[in-house]
Amino acid sequence: TQLLEQSPQFLSIQEGENLTVYCNSSSVFSSLQWYRQEPGEGPVLLVTVVTGGEVKKLKRLTFQFGDARKDSSLHITAAQPGDTGLYLCAHYNFNKFYFGSGTKLNVKP
Amino acid sequence: ETGVTQSPTHLIKTRGQQVTLRCSSQSGHNTVSWYQQALGQGPQFIFQYYREEENGRGNFPPRFSGLQFPNYSSELNVNALELDDSALYLCASSLSGGGETQYFGPGTRLLVL
Numbered sequence: 347t348q349l350l351e352q353s354p355q356f357l358s359i360q361e362g363e364n365l366t367v368y369c370n371s372s373s374v375f376s377s378l379q380w381y382r383q384e385p386g387e388g389p390v391l392l393v394t395v396v397t398g399g400e401v402k403k404l405k406r407l408t409f410q411f412g413d414a415r416k417d418s419s420l421h422i423t424a425a426q427p428g429d430t431g432l433y434l435c436a437h438y439n440f441n442k443f444y445f446g447s448g449t450k451l452n453v454k455p
Numbered sequence: 456e457t458g459v460t461q462s463p464t465h466l467i468k469t470r471g472q473q474v475t476l477r478c479s480s481q482s483g484h485n486t487v488s489w490y491q492q493a494l495g496q497g498p499q500f501i502f503q504y505y506r507e508e509e510n511g512r513g514n515f516p517p518r519f520s521g522l523q524f525p526n527y528s529s530e531l532n533v534n535a536l537e538l539d540d541s542a543l544y545l546c547a548s549s550l551s552g553g554g555e556t557q558y559f560g561p562g563t564r565l566l567v568l
Contacts, residue, residue, distance in 0.1 A: 352497075377554070388459070388545050388559025389498065434497050438554030441511030443488065445497035 349373075350435055350446035358452040362424055367449040369435035370417045376439075378418045380409055383432040383448070425453045457482055459548050459560035467566045468536050476531045476563045480548035486510070487529040488557060489521060490545040498545055504529055505552030541567045 351370045359365055369378065377396045381389035393402050395411035395418060402409045406429075408421040422429055430453050436445040460479045468474050480487050486505045490498035500513035504523035518534040527548070533540060543564050547557035 350497075387561050388547070390559070391556055394556070436497075441503070441553075442513055443490075443498075443500045443503075443554070443557075445490075445499070447495075447497045450495075 350437070350444055352433075352435060352446035352449050354449060355447070356450050356452075358454065359425055361426055361453055361455050363453075364421070364423050365425060365451070366419055366421045367433055367451070368417065368419050369446055372416065373439075374415050375437045376415070377437060378411060378415075379436045379438075380418070380420055381434040381436060381445075383434060384430070389432075389434055422451075425451075427453045427455050429453050459546060459558050461544075461546055461560040461563050463563060464561070465564045465566075467568065469568050470536055470538060472536050472567075473532065473534045474536060474565065476533075476544050476546075476565070478529045478531070478546035478548075478560060480527045480529070480546075481558050484548035484550055484558070485527050486549045486552045486555065487523055487527065488547045488549070489529070489531045490547070491515075491540075492543040492545055492562070494542070501531065503552065510552045536567045538567050541565060 380392045383389040393409045398415045399413045400411045406423045432448045434448045462477045488503040489501040492498045502512040503510045507523045520532045523529045543562040545562045547559045549555040549557045
């Protein structure tokens, strides 16, 4: 089982605050994906990280892949209500996709 | 370019019945994956079809079956529905099999009573 653990499970913050969500596993990954899912929609891919220690930025979102490629984090700077959604990490291995249970983020205006 | 579409959007069935869900892949994509997402959980991988052949399967019983057609659209069939089958069913298409970037449809919400 390629278990992905995400934390925190829920996060409710005010607009303008910073936050970090985490994705951890005991397994080593060749790559890891982050998705955002809004209510009533399917997940949308945000980024794929591949190299240990890699940092990728997408506007106010910063993604980091752990040096050992077992964990990843997503940091959002100055959160906005439009960032509200379910943030999921996922990876592909042995012909299967594995998703974490997600972090549900609510950004209040 | 048309995105991934799914039908129906919502469905109510009773325990023991059978259901067929449909997915049209994005133009140019030959691979479709199906997922079950229970409320408050992440998607669980059911299976993937690549060029009309099953190309990977998650931990779901045989009563979950699928098809992919020559135009790469796909169906998910679930027999002998159980209450725990109530969930959002998502399909995703990609350019090729394996771990390629997936594009998800909006899902079909199934309620089993």
